[in-house]
Amino acid sequence: MTTVLSVENLTKQYGTFTAVNGVSFSLAAGRTLAILGPNGAGKSTTLKMIYATTPITRGTVMINGINVQQQPRLAKQTIGVVMQDDLLDTTLTVLENMIAHGILFDTPLQAVRSRAHALLTFVGLANYENADTTDLSGGMRRRLVLARPLINDPQLIILDEPTTGLDIQSRHVFWRKLNILKQQGAAILLTSHYVDEIAALADDVVIVDHGCIVAAGPAGTLAQQLGAANLEQAYLQATHFDERSDQIEQTRHQ
Numbered sequence: 001m002t003t004v005l006s007v008e009n010l011t012k013q014y015g016t017f018t019a020v021n022g023v024s025f026s027l028a029a030g031r032t033l034a035i036l037g038p039n040g041a042g043k044s045t046t047l048k049m050i051y052a053t054t055p056i057t058r059g060t061v062m063i064n065g066i067n068v069q070q071q072p073r074l075a076k077q078t079i080g081v082v083m084q085d086d087l088l089d090t091t092l093t094v095l096e097n098m099i100a101h102g103i104l105f106d107t108p109l110q111a112v113r114s115r116a117h118a119l120l121t122f123v124g125l126a127n128y129e130n131a132d133t134t135d136l137s138g139g140m141r142r143r144l145v146l147a148r149p150l151i152n153d154p155q156l157i158i159l160d161e162p163t164t165g166l167d168i169q170s171r172h173v174f175w176r177k178l179n180i181l182k183q184q185g186a187a188i189l190l191t192s193h194y195v196d197e198i199a200a201l202a203d204d205v206v207i208v209d210h211g212c213i214v215a216a217g218p219a220g221t222l223a224q225q226l227g228a229a230n231l232e233q234a235y236l237q238a239t240h241f242d243e244r245s246d247q248i249e250q251t252r253h254q
């Protein structure tokens with residue numbers, strides 16, 4: 001399997017605070033890797049270093065053999081990113097949002113336009129091409145947010161908590177689309193707080209806490225590997241939930 005993403009010893013410091021501490025993993029084409037961790041564990045910061053929106057303090061990120069620190073623009077040509085906020089341009093229609101994103105990648109306008117039509121059909125928004133984004137429901141906006149970064153046919157799709165706030169139907173539609181993209185050969189890296197989402201999407205899981213990897217392995221066997229009943233229990237165990245809940249209890253009774 002071709003390695004699309006390789007992360008080695010990735011570290012991020014904000015002043016003296018270490019938000020990400022020596023994280024390493026790799027991701028092959030046609031695979032999905034999920035990063036799981038408590039609030040503030042360093043998941044978003046890890047993603048931001050990978051897609052070159054925050055400087056790397058130490059370590060290396062290679063995307064399709066391109067060093068992200070040395071050639072960020074070139075590396076970004078092959079990435080599609082879905083961030084936590086949807087950041088749609090509300091002054092543009094649905095189709096115009098797609099086209100505006102596509103022309104960032106130096107693709108001829110005609111090609112961008114036809115790809116935009118195809119992608120909007122793929123996410124079930126073909127009938128809304130001329131709608132204002134403000135007229136879409138939350139789930140429809142999220143589907144547009146998923147479609148938009150696919151305009152440059154990325155080999156690596158990065159999603160930061162992609163389904164937060166979506167209804168159950170929309171989440172399932174979203175998962176189905178992502179699994180189709182994976183079958184078509186995309187490598188997918190995501191963060192999520194939902195164990196059912198990890199089960200529906202991920203081949204491999206990396207659990208992080210306080211900026212460090214505390215457990216990693218195949219989604220189907222990680223729990224067994226850690227002696228836990230299921231992935232949720234494995235996660236709670238790996239992030240020392242019992243000690244934390246005791247601390248929370250003590251604070252409440254002070």
Ligand SMILES: Nc1ncnc2c1ncn2[C@@H]1O[C@H](COP(=O)(O)OP(=O)(O)OP(=O)(O)O)[C@@H](O)[C@H]1O
Binds near residue numbers: 037041
């Ligand atoms: N620009 C910044 N300056 C200083 N500290 C920051 C900055 N951005 C993030 N941090 C800190 O780095 C740590 C990791 O933050 P990050 O957003 O990566 O966590 P996360 O795992 O994505 O959390 P969540 O699940 O809440 O989204 C946190 O303690 C956060 O306060």
